[in-house]
Amino acid sequence: MQALITVIVVAGVLLLLGLALAVRIVKQYEQGVLFRLGRVVGTRDPGLRLIVPVVDVLRRVSLRIVTMPIQSQGIITRDNVSVDVSAVAYFRVVDAVRSVVAIENVRAAIDQIAQTTLRKVVGQHTLDETLAETSKINLDIREILDVTTVAWGVEVTLVELKDIQLPETMKRAMAKQAEAEREKRAKIINAEGESLAAAALGEASDTMMAHPLALQLRNLQSLVEIGVDKNSTVVFPAPLMTTIAELGTFLAREQAAAVPAPAVATSNGAVTAPAATVTDPSDIP
Template identity: 80%
Template sequence: MSAATWILILTLILVLIGLGMAVKIVKQYEKGVLFRFGRLKGTREPGFRIIIPVVDVLHRISLRIVTMPIQSQGIITKDNVSVDVAAVAYFRVVDPVKSVIVIENVTSAINQIAQTTLRNVVGQHALDEILAETDRINEDIRMILDRTTTDWGLEVTLVELKDIQLPESMKRAMARQAEAEREKRAKIINAEASTSPLRGWATPPTS
């Protein structure tokens, strides 16, 4: 095989490699953020996109909602009860450029601030409030996270407290209280049932 043939084959291989590096696919649920020579060039919509190899870098950012568990952590409530609380946050990218330029690792950053916010907000409430007003606490946490992450190009759409673990002593005390309430209601019902016939006898006949 001649040298010219080898050169032609090598050229074709380089062209194919170049095309492979130049052609990028931005999926329907993504938006591309293009940098040229390290400077922001703009965003790219879904579809086939051509970039200049080596010169251009295309970051493909997912716009789908991300589910992020907030791991369980020990929290002291306002009335000094130790509880373990876990939650889950839902967020999505609304500004792809900010999510690339402003913050390096979106998921790690929001996870750290979510844990801190969860601890602070839950710690401001007594145990009874935490158990009875979960929806309001969820919204308080969501609003704080949303305000904090706006500059990162994110929107926090929902936060939910998923698991609230009470100390064993507290569980036993609540179980005893519930049992006492049931016994109290049973006594009242029995007393009413036993006096019902007497009330019937005491009722004067109608003329």
């Protein structure tokens, strides 16, 4: 009786051990690749799966998107500028069998091929192109990686340049270039403003010449603006050209009055002097 109980216990332990070796759980984001005596016999979907212990081996492969940083690479651009560029790649397994059979370590392989591709693509561009055309560079890197990784059952979904480190001398040169560019634009804008202002002033002067009272009204408006401050001294501006013309008329009239008129002989032989010319005070400007 004791021997029978021992046999039952041993059989139960062996059965539990066999079940433990035979039961496999494939998660929802995984796919199982089943090997039987070293040969691939198919894939297993997510769920509870049974295999033959010792004979079968089930390799579980994750189908989720993997984020893989590409470490910084020292790269010399096409215009001989040394930069350090780092990136990040996103990939996922689309064929579980090939990702297990075709290559030993998918992640390590993609990491190495991504580094060499990054150096190759960035080295074909100038510094300005690298800074301005990152989208094109990302697309080029992704296309090259896709061509290589399609045989591994892996799809590269996205590649993005993450950081571009420039030498300090290049940073200072670019800062000077940007400053000079802004100064150029500021001078152009200032010149355009001066041109517009000059054109507006020319139109205003033409209007004032056509309407003389417009200048007087403008002078009065200036006086009103100046008169806001009670402590200011107001000097009324007179039209300069009009004042000079009136002064010239007055001087000519005075010179004509200062010349003596010739004596006039009367009928009885007497000589009379011309009457003095009296200037009307109202004629004085």
